[in-house]
Amino acid sequence: MKFMAMIWTQWQDEGDVDPDEALRYREFAQQAGAAGVLAAGDALHPSSAATTVRVRDDAPQLIDGPFAETKEQLSGYFVLECTDLDEALGWAARIPGARHGAVEIRPILEMEAMM
Numbered sequence: 001m002k003f004m005a006m007i008w009t010q011w012q013d014e015g016d017v018d019p020d021e022a023l024r025y026r027e028f029a030q031q032a033g034a035a036g037v038l039a040a041g042d043a044l045h046p047s048s049a050a051t052t053v054r055v056r057d058d059a060p061q062l063i064d065g066p067f068a069e070t071k072e073q074l075s076g077y078f079v080l081e082c083t084d085l086d087e088a089l090g091w092a093a094r095i096p097g098a099r100h101g102a103v104e105i106r107p108i109l110e111m112e113a114m115m
Helices: 019-034 087-090
Strands: 002-010 038-043 051-056 057-065 072-081 100-106
Touching: 002 087, 019 038, 019 072, 072 087, 087 100
Parallel strands: none
Antiparallel strands: 002 072, 002 100, 038 072, 051 057
16 A cells, blocks of 8 residues: 655755755665665655646636745655555654654555546
8 A cells, every 4th residue: 555655844945955864864765665665755845946726717827836834844755655554654753854844644545446
């Protein structure tokens, strides 16, 4: 079963990436990959680089920046392939961002299951 681990952290400037934190993320990815649970994962640019799209009356509306102002913003994700929620939660607790932000775990509803 696949789970999305969404990493919520407080953004600073992109140039303020802590090398120790980056190393912890690389180590996590290596460990999860070696265990066969890492399906995908990436960091995201800060929400200031985001564009929000809404369609109203069949016309797209584009809004620069994040959808909502919050202290914690989505900063990256991992897709974990685990046997169950308990295993996914165990891996989520090892994600470095959980120490100073939050990691939201959500089962992925695969499109094949919907058809």
